[in-house]
Amino acid sequence: MRWLWPRHRDGADSGLAGFHSSRGTPHPVRFTARPGVSPAELQALASALGTVPWQELGHAYGTADDAPALLYAVTHGTDELRIDAWWELWGTIYHQGTVYEATAPAVPFIAAIAAAPGHPDRVDAIAFLREAAVGGGDWAPQVREAVRQPAEDLVSSWEAQPEPVQRALLLLASAFPELVSRNNGLRDRLPDELQLAWDELAAADGNPSAMDFGDAEAMNRQDLLEAWAYSGSVSSDPS
Numbered sequence: 001m002r003w004l005w006p007r008h009r010d011g012a013d014s015g016l017a018g019f020h021s022s023r024g025t026p027h028p029v030r031f032t033a034r035p036g037v038s039p040a041e042l043q044a045l046a047s048a049l050g051t052v053p054w055q056e057l058g059h060a061y062g063t064a065d066d067a068p069a070l071l072y073a074v075t076h077g078t079d080e081l082r083i084d085a086w087w088e089l090w091g092t093i094y095h096q097g098t099v100y101e102a103t104a105p106a107v108p109f110i111a112a113i114a115a116a117p118g119h120p121d122r123v124d125a126i127a128f129l130r131e132a133a134v135g136g137g138d139w140a141p142q143v144r145e146a147v148r149q150p151a152e153d154l155v156s157s158w159e160a161q162p163e164p165v166q167r168a169l170l171l172l173a174s175a176f177p178e179l180v181s182r183n184n185g186l187r188d189r190l191p192d193e194l195q196l197a198w199d200e201l202a203a204a205d206g207n208p209s210a211m212d213f214g215d216a217e218a219m220n221r222q223d224l225l226e227a228w229a230y231s232g233s234v235s236s237d238p239s
Contacts, residue, residue, distance in 0.1 A: 064102035175206030
């Protein structure tokens, strides 16, 4: 589904016109805010998203003019809308391990979700940041640098976070292993049976694709680590 930015940003009942290009059949998508989101929050996010020239940026399916609506939806949408929007983000600004021109500008909005107490998708946002940080492609260095400071801010607050968020932060920290040495006790949150897997991943700067795929036991350890770290996720990378 390819989403368009709403023409009328009139609060919780704004319409998001949606169409499919290479990904399916056209149909409209209507935005509804999740309970507790104020009109002021919706307007503030719309204004912030409007400062980015998305139509001049690219992602896996061409122009990233759908990115602001997707970011708007994952930030303030209902459960159903957010799940669909995450799926789209996993297939556009991040696609099968590759990041794009539009990925770095999206990082601050996703990082804001990761840092927001009470947001239901904090683990999903942290997972997205981690995968973006270790992604490949021409824009990978810019994206990694865009994630670095939000990752440092998030990891530095780990002790105040609920357990599902702490778990996800451990996997994010594997992309920037120096963060663990600055945050005593974080690695100790790992179960004993997963510590080797985390060390192997950190040695590869958090990037499983840099590891030896011929080592079946190591790959199995990585699967178990990821399942543990992302147990609080409501969505997954569809790639």
